[in-house]
Amino acid sequence: MTQPQRVLSYLEALNEALAQEMAADPSVVVFGEDNIGGTGCDGTLGHAWGPTRGLHNQFPDKVFDAPITEAAFVGAAVGAAATGLRPVADLLFVDFAGVCFDQILNQAAKLRYMVGGKAKVPMVLRAMWGTGMRRGAQHSQALYSMFTHIPGLKVVAPSNPVDAKGLMASAIQDDDPVIFFEHKLLYFGSRGVVPEERYTIPLGEAKVVREGGDVTIVAIGRMVNEALAAAEQLAADGVEAEVIDPRTLSPFDFDAVYTSVEKTSRLVVVDESNPRCSIATDIAGNVAENRFSALSSAVRTVTSPHAPVPFSPALEDAFPPNAGKIVDAVRSTLAASLSKAS
CATH class of the missing domain: 3.40.50.920 (Rossmann fold)
Incomplete structure (x- = not known):
């Protein structure tokens, strides 16, 4: 008897990608604002919308909250990546990039070039973007064009769950910094058949x-x-x-x-x-x-x-x-x- 195809939301596909990459690679860590839900929380919140929900329970030593100071935790991600980890840092809204832009522009994007390839910066910076959620001018921007202008960064913007999972896996495994754009309306508004096994989709392929x-x-x-x-x-x-x-x-x-x-x-x-x-x-x-x-x-x-x-x-x-x-x-x-x- 044919098994029914498994349908996931965009958010669930991202959650599964993060879980599978952490399970497969001990160097992958996930942190940022409200990844657990705050001090004393058990991880059931998992971000304002839930893409990291339950991950702290599965990986208590690899998923943690960061203080609400983007400059500090994005800088920490750059340092962690340069010294052997593969951090996935959650900026929440891409609009917050303004307060950590030096860490992105002058550190993450430049380090590998400045040392002649002797160091790498394999980090992912997750960022929500886009209109439609009544969040106002400071929480609704689409800033990916600005990041594509910066040499040394890779920029990803999936449109559906199957691509979101495969591209997140590729981004985590990539040796360069990747800005991963997630449209807020797609979290629950996009659903599709997503393979259960771990897989990747190459970066740079339309x-x-x-x-x-x-x-x-x-x-x-x-x-x-x-x-x-x-x-x-x-x-x-x-x-x-x-x-x-x-x-x-x-x-x-x-x-x-x-x-x-x-x-x-x-x-x-x-x-x-x-x-x-x-x-x-x-x-x-x-x-x-x-x-x-x-x-x-x-x-x-x-x-x-x-x-x-x-x-x-x-x-x-x-x-x-x-x-x-x-x-x-x-x-x-x-x-x-x-x-x-x-």
């Missing part, structure tokens, strides 16, 4: 999540779901969109995008971050520079406005890209290519 021949849509993190919804709407009108999930933002799999654009001749990039100096403009610029002759119309980007995230629920809901905005961008690029052809 995935075509929907094939099509009329337009390429590259979407980041939670925006993959919006892109797939847009693709279904477009299909009803006879437009077949190819949707690419980069999964890793640095290093970036430009070859996957180039291959798709050579087939479709049109590109729309969907990115929840702000439009200026963003991953969306970087992808658009690279395609324009390296595959200009393949394009039948200008690349379109769909991003959030160049403004802080609003607290008003109505304004916050209107702030990020959505399926409707993506459909409009695709129709615009289709119209432009038809006009150019005529």
Whole structure:
């Protein structure tokens, strides 16, 4: 009799990845804000949303809380990584990176280069990001573009549970510092079939999540779901969109995008971050520079406005890209290519 496939949430997949990596490697440790739940707690809380829930009970010597001083515990993670451990530090909201940016920019990202490879910094910095939870301007930003600009860092933004588990395992096993972006709305809002065994997904490999021949849509993190919804709407009108999930933002799999654009001749990039100096403009610029002759119309980007995230629920809901905005961008690029052809 066939066993039913096991379905996990995004959060549960991350929890399983952390548990399996700690069980397999004695050098892996997990710490940060509220990983246990505070002094005297038993680990049942496991972070504000629960990705480390129960891990302290399984690994009491490897999972612990850190003081609410990001500069200190991120610096401790850098030092621990440089001296033999593989720490996974939990920043909670990526917005808190401002108070520990020196440790990320000038220590974690630079150390291996400054000593000619004689030391390595195998650490993971977990960070929640994104709109949709009514957390206001200081707890809702999408700052991954800023980190992709820094040489020496790897940046990951999974869109679903199976990728979250495999990419977390790869990030922990990697010898370079990895910033691991976890969208808050995906914790419970994304579910999928996840293998029970330990596995990895290589960093730097994009995935075509929907094939099509009329337009390429590259979407980041939670925006993959919006892109797939847009693709279904477009299909009803006879437009077949190819949707690419980069999964890793640095290093970036430009070859996957180039291959798709050579087939479709049109590109729309969907990115929840702000439009200026963003991953969306970087992808658009690279395609324009390296595959200009393949394009039948200008690349379109769909991003959030160049403004802080609003607290008003109505304004916050209107702030990020959505399926409707993506459909409009695709129709615009289709119209432009038809006009150019005529």
